[in-house]
Amino acid sequence: MIETKDIQKIIDKYDQSKLAVGTLGSHSSLNIFKGAKEEGLRTVCICKEKDAIMYQKYPVVDELIIVKDFTELLNESLQERLRNLNVILIPHGSFTAYLSTEQLTDSLKVPLMGNRKLLHWEANRKSQEDWLHQAGLRLPATFKSPNDIDRLVIAKLQGAKGGRGYFLTNSPKSFYKKADEMIKRGLITKEDIETVHLQEYVLGVNVYPSYFSSILNSDVELLSMDRRYETAVDSIGKIPASEQLEIDIAPTYTVVGNFPIVLRESLLPEVMRMGEAVHKKATELTPPGIIGPFCLETVITDDLKIYTFEISARIVAGTNVGIGTSPYAYLRYGENMYMGRRIALELKNAVKQKQLQDVVA
Numbered sequence: 629m630i631e632t633k634d635i636q637k638i639i640d641k642y643d644q645s646k647l648a649v650g651t652l653g654s655h656s657s658l659n660i661f662k663g664a665k666e667e668g669l670r671t672v673c674i675c676k677e678k679d680a681i682m683y684q685k686y687p688v689v690d691e692l693i694i695v696k697d698f699t700e701l702l703n704e705s706l707q708e709r710l711r712n713l714n715v716i717l718i719p720h721g722s723f724t725a726y727l728s729t730e731q732l733t734d735s736l737k738v739p740l741m742g743n744r745k746l747l748h749w750e751a752n753r754k755s756q757e758d759w760l761h762q763a764g765l766r767l768p769a770t771f772k773s774p775n776d777i778d779r780l781v782i783a784k785l786q787g788a789k790g791g792r793g794y795f796l797t798n799s800p801k802s803f804y805k806k807a808d809e810m811i812k813r814g815l816i817t818k819e820d821i822e823t824v825h826l827q828e829y830v831l832g833v834n835v836y837p838s839y840f841s842s843i844l845n846s847d848v849e850l851l852s853m854d855r856r857y858e859t860a861v862d863s864i865g866k867i868p869a870s871e872q873l874e875i876d877i878a879p880t881y882t883v884v885g886n887f888p889i890v891l892r893e894s895l896l897p898e899v900m901r902m903g904e905a906v907h908k909k910a911t912e913l914t915p916p917g918i919i920g921p922f923c924l925e926t927v928i929t930d931d932l933k934i935y936t937f938e939i940s941a942r943i944v945a946g947t948n949v950g951i952g953t954s955p956y957a958y959l960r961y962g963e964n965m966y967m968g969r970r971i972a973l974e975l976k977n978a979v980k981q982k983q984l985q986d987v988v989a
C-alpha cells in the first residue's frame with residue numbers, strides 16, 4: 629500500500645511551476661486535458677496507438693505516450709517518466725476498468741488527485757452501500773440470496789463493465805432461468821452468479837448529478853447533471869410490445885453516451901444536501917473525505933423520491949456533457965467552467981497556497 633508520506637516525498641521533488649496533468653487516453657480525457665490547457669497547465673496522455681487520432685483532431689495534449697495496454701501504467705520506467713514530467717494523474721473510469729484497485733493503491737507511485745483510500749470503499753458494493761446508508765441517503769432494497777427475490781430486481785455482476793451482463797428478474801425461478809441463458813450466450817460466467825448483487829429495481833428516471841468537493845474551500849459544488857444512453861435498454865421501447873414478448877429480450881445496459889439534464893428546481897436542494905452528506909460521511913470513514921469530483925447514480929420515482937444506487941468517487945464520463953459549460957457550472961462560475969477545468973483550477977490554487985499535498989494521494 630502506497631502511503632501518504634511516499635506521495636509527499638514525490639511531490640516535494642516536483643517542480644510545481646511546471647506541473648502537468650496526466651491521464652489515460654479514454655473516458656473523460658478530453659474534458660480533463662482541455663480544462664488543464666485552459667488553466668495553463670501542461671498535459672500528458674497515456675494512450676493506445678489506435679486512439680491517438682483523438683489528440684490530433686483535438687490538440688489538447690502536450691506529451692503523448694503510446695502504450696500497447698493501459699496496464700503499462702504499472703511499469704516503473706513509465707512511472708518515472710511521468711514523475712520527471714511533474715505529472716499529477718487524474719483517475720477516471722478507465723483506471724478502475726482496466727486496472728485493479730490493488731494495482732492502483734499498491735503499485736502506482738505517481739501522485740493521484742483524490743483520496744486513494746476511497747478506491748477500496750468504492751470498489752466494494754457492500755462498503756459503498758454502508759457509506760451511502762450512513763450518509764442518510766435512500767437506497768434500493770437488496771437481497772442476500774436469489775431465493776429471496778419477491779419483486780422486480782436488477783441482478784448486477786461484480787465489476788460488470790457499463791452494465792453489460794445485468795439482467796432483470798422478479799422471482800427465484802426466473803433468476804435461475806435467466807442466469808442460465810446469459811451463461812449460454814457467453815455474457816456471464818458461473819462464478820459471476822455466485823457473487824451477483826441483487827438490488828430492487830426502482831421504477832423511475834435516472835439522474836446522475838456530478839459534484840466537486842473542494843478541500844481548499846471546504847465546499848461541495850454541484851457542477852453538472854446527466855443521464856446515460858444505454859444499449860440495448862434504450863432501444864427496446866422502439867419495437868412494439870408484441871414483438872418484445874415474441875423475442876423475449878433481456879435488457880442490457882452498455883453505455884454509448886450521455887445526455888445533459890436540467891433538474892426540476894424543487895429537487896435541487898435535496899440533491900445538494902445529498903452531495904454534502906456523502907462527503908461529510910467520507911471525512912469520517914477515510915479522512916479527508918472526497919477530494920475532487922464525484923457522482924451519485926440515482927433514480928427518481930413518480931412520488932419524487934430520490935434513490936441512490938451507486939457512487940463514483942472520481943470524475944464520471946457523464947460530465948463530458950458539460951465541456952464548455954453546463955447550467956450548474958454556469959450558475960456558480962459564469963461561462964466556461966466544467967469538471968475538467970475545475971480539477972485544474974483546484975490544482976493551480978493548491979500550488980499557489982502551498983497545499984498540493986492536500987489534494988493528492
Ligand code: AMP
Binds near residue numbers: 654655725789791
Ligand atoms: P472506456 O475507457 O470507454 O472503456 O470506459 C471505461 C469505463 O468507463 C467503462 O466501465 C465504461 O462503461 C465507463 N464509461 C465510459 N464512457 C462512459 C460514459 N459516457 N458514461 C458512463 N460510463 C462510461
Ligand code: AMP
Binds near residue numbers: 791827831927937938
Ligand atoms: P450501473 O452499472 O450500476 O451504473 O447500472 C447500469 C444501469 O442500470 C443504470 O444506468 C440504470 O439504468 C440501471 N440501474 C442500476 N441499478 C438500478 C436500480 N436499482 N433501479 C433501476 N435501475 C437501475
